[in-house]
Amino acid sequence: MTPKPVRDIIPGIDGLAFGGDYNPEQWPREVWEEDIALMREAGVNVATVNVFSWASINPGPGKWEFGQLDDIMDLLESGGVKADLATSTASPPPWFSQAHPETLPVAPEGHRLHYGARAEYCPHAPAYQEAVVEMASKLAERYAGHPALAMWHVGNEYYRTCFCDLAAAEFQAWLRDRYGDLDGLNDAWGTTFWSQTYTDWEQVLPPRACAETPNPSFVLDYRRFGSDARLKLFNSEAAAIAEHSPDKPITTNLMVTGNFAGNDYFRWGKDLNGENRLISVDHYLVPNDTITYEPQVAYAAALSRGLAHGHPWLLMEQSANASAWRGGGFAKRTGEQLRHSLGYVAHGSEGAMYFQWRASRYGTERWHAAMVPHGGRETKTFQEVVQLGQWMKNLAEIKGSTVQSQAAILLDFESVWAHDTPGQLSSFMTPFPELRRWHAALWKRGITCDIAHPAEDLSRYPVVFAPSLQMLDDDANLRRYVEGGGTLVVGPFSGVTDRNEHVHPGMPGALRDLLGVRVVEHVPLREDEMVALDDGTSGAFWAETAASEGAEVIVSYVDYPGTAAIFHRAVGSGQVWYLTTRPTDLNSFLDRLDLQPEFPGLPEGVETVRRTHEDGRSYLFALNHTDKEATIPASGHDLLANTAWTPTTTLPANTCAVIREVR
Ligand code: GAL
Numbered sequence: 001m002t003p004k005p006v007r008d009i010i011p012g013i014d015g016l017a018f019g020g021d022y023n024p025e026q027w028p029r030e031v032w033e034e035d036i037a038l039m040r041e042a043g044v045n046v047a048t049v050n051v052f053s054w055a056s057i058n059p060g061p062g063k064w065e066f067g068q069l070d071d072i073m074d075l076l077e078s079g080g081v082k083a084d085l086a087t088s089t090a091s092p093p094p095w096f097s098q099a100h101p102e103t104l105p106v107a108p109e110g111h112r113l114h115y116g117a118r119a120e121y122c123p124h125a126p127a128y129q130e131a132v133v134e135m136a137s138k139l140a141e142r143y144a145g146h147p148a149l150a151m152w153h154v155g156n157e158y159y160r161t162c163f164c165d166l167a168a169a170e171f172q173a174w175l176r177d178r179y180g181d182l183d184g185l186n187d188a189w190g191t192t193f194w195s196q197t198y199t200d201w202e203q204v205l206p207p208r209a210c211a212e213t214p215n216p217s218f219v220l221d222y223r224r225f226g227s228d229a230r231l232k233l234f235n236s237e238a239a240a241i242a243e244h245s246p247d248k249p250i251t252t253n254l255m256v257t258g259n260f261a262g263n264d265y266f267r268w269g270k271d272l273n274g275e276n277r278l279i280s281v282d283h284y285l286v287p288n289d290t291i292t293y294e295p296q297v298a299y300a301a302a303l304s305r306g307l308a309h310g311h312p313w314l315l316m317e318q319s320a321n322a323s324a325w326r327g328g329g330f331a332k333r334t335g336e337q338l339r340h341s342l343g344y345v346a347h348g349s350e351g352a353m354y355f356q357w358r359a360s361r362y363g364t365e366r367w368h369a370a371m372v373p374h375g376g377r378e379t380k381t382f383q384e385v386v387q388l389g390q391w392m393k394n395l396a397e398i399k400g401s402t403v404q405s406q407a408a409i410l411l412d413f414e415s416v417w418a419h420d421t422p423g424q425l426s427s428f429m430t431p432f433p434e435l436r437r438w439h440a441a442l443w444k445r446g447i448t449c450d451i452a453h454p455a456e457d458l459s460r461y462p463v464v465f466a467p468s469l470q471m472l473d474d475d476a477n478l479r480r481y482v483e484g485g486g487t488l489v490v491g492p493f494s495g496v497t498d499r500n501e502h503v504h505p506g507m508p509g510a511l512r513d514l515l516g517v518r519v520v521e522h523v524p525l526r527e528d529e530m531v532a533l534d535d536g537t538s539g540a541f542w543a544e545t546a547a548s549e550g551a552e553v554i555v556s557y558v559d560y561p562g563t564a565a566i567f568h569r570a571v572g573s574g575q576v577w578y579l580t581t582r583p584t585d586l587n588s589f590l591d592r593l594d595l596q597p598e599f600p601g602l603p604e605g606v607e608t609v610r611r612t613h614e615d616g617r618s619y620l621f622a623l624n625h626t627d628k629e630a631t632i633p634a635s636g637h638d639l640l641a642n643t644a645w646t647p648t649t650t651l652p653a654n655t656c657a658v659i660r661e662v663r
Pocket of ligand 1: 156157282284317319323355365368
């Protein structure tokens with residue numbers, strides 16, 4: 001298969017994108033002039049404007065006032081800064097909510113929420129659906145030809161869920177489409193359990209607060225429906241924009257880590273990967289996390305890469321310093337934001353963008369970090385921003401290059417949602433922390449991996465990990481991958497339920513034949529309980545008694561004599577591993593695989609990632625996250641320091657290099 005040519009996802013921007021959300025409407029005019037001067041000093045070449053400006057553009061029913069936005073767009077143009085123009089539909093103003101009270105979201109308990117913050121809308125309310133299309137259309141008509149316009153930014157971080165009657169009506173229509181008739185719905189939801197059979201579509205409501213734990217299949221479908229409805233909203237605005245502005249890329253900023261947004265981003269990725277579309281993501285590091293910062297950056301990037309399917313992507317938001325809503329107080333140490341920003345770029349981002357350019361003086365985010373903090377240009381933060389801006393200029397030639405990963409970790413958002421549904425056997429078998437734990441273990445060993453979807457073509461990855469894949473309809477795609485020569489590693493409690501969250505007969509269900517293993521019984525463990533294995537390692541949270549049906553037993557439990565813990569099986573030209581517990585030490589397991597880093601022996605925390613152009617030009621990013629200098633045995637030219645790089649050049653602690661390689 002000939003790979004598709006890599007798309008230039010931000011053709012309107014020279015080199016890499018560097019900038020952030022810019023809210024000049026919060027400031028008097030004289031500050032705007034200073035902003036432009038500081039942007040030039042920092043090398044900012046793009047600003048995301050109009051994200052939350054509905055109230056100024058459309059201050060009342062039928063009233064449209066574009067004067068201020070005209071000025072902002074002209075200001076950017078005069079300063080040589082391109083605009084990522086947002087549609088401002090993420091935050092309807094009070095007049096709108098008052099005029100259309102049915103557009104305010106309803107909580108699961110049934111009460112309607114009030115306005116006073118942001119994202120106060122019901123995705124299913126026709127008045128909101130119509131208003132956002134009108135807004136997008138008016139903006140596109142007006143600014144399509146503006147010389148500052150580089151790209152469109154629809155909404156902001158779609159995540160709102162609503163439980164109102166309008167949602168119920170849309171949900172019923174979505175279900176009719178999915179199941180055809182009520183028999184199909186009753187089957188899929190297993191409504192004979194607890195006598196929940198539906199006899200009329202009108203009886204089907206959103207999963208509002210009820211007296212007991214609700215039906216898991218029903219809850220799961222509501223999440224699918226919510227994700228689809230939000231995607232439909234995005235697409236409706238995007239279509240309205242494309243009518244007037246067919247040649248500019250359109251995006252919306254995805255919240256890639258965790259599950260807060262409730263969107264199936266692999267499904268969204270399909271719509272965001274077409275012509276004139278791009279994957280852009282927001283990423284905020286979690287302080288006090290069990291997984292240190294650096295793998296978090298790589299993890300967010302791995303997922304973004306997975307969503308972009310081989311094309312570059314864009315980091316749309318990150319924080320220059322402490323994020324107030326993370327509890328505040330977690331300042332980035334000197335050099336950290338440089339390393340982090342470069343980390344995203346190393347992993348395929350076509351730039352580094354922030355929330356936000358200038359710190360707000362008021363509002364909930366008045367203490368949130370910014371590229372220009374309250375302390376202005378003399379802050380360490382701004383000085384580092386200036387440094388980063390210079391680096392971004394030096395790296396212009398990497399635009400359009402991509403990262404090839406050695407491995408993939410499988411993520412299916414629907415399976416994660418399935419895990420979140422009521423009635424799980426163990427609350428410690430959470431998918432995301434486990435995926436991130438595997439990712440961090442690979443990262444520490446110098447293995448670059450993508451996060452990929454289990455149904456996609458995985459043949460480009462020598463090794464694929466499925467640490468937590470509870471819900472899997474069938475093994476067809478994974479079997480194809482393994483038979484074709486891939487190595488698949490499957491974690492416990494995977495493949496056990498179908499797409500409706502019904503337990504497959506014959507555990508471990510969908511994967512039983514492929515794994516050559518029959519699981520007899522699940523053994524959920526206590527939070528602090530560990531089980532000893534006969535290779536000297538241990539497992540946690542979960543164990544299974546299982547018997548071979550063709551697989552070789554590699555490791556057994558000490559605590560359950562005669563019971564296998566780790567199986568291995570050759571299938572076609574590939575192989576498959578099955579772990580019936582979560583190994584506490586992933587390294588020992590990874591030693592069993594043929595997965596070598598390019599630079600064996602680099603200290604943990606010295607990260608290398610390569611970006612390559614289609615014509616073969618390549619760039620080795622070296623990020624030293626440690627407090628000791630390191631040597632990377634490569635040759636070429638370091639684009640950051642603008643000096644030659646030889647195999648004996650040292651990379652000081654807490655610094656980075658980007659080596660244009662001589663190969
Ligand atoms: C993002 C959001 C921004 C801002 C930022 C603060 O999730 O898109 O508008 O709130 O968080 O960290």
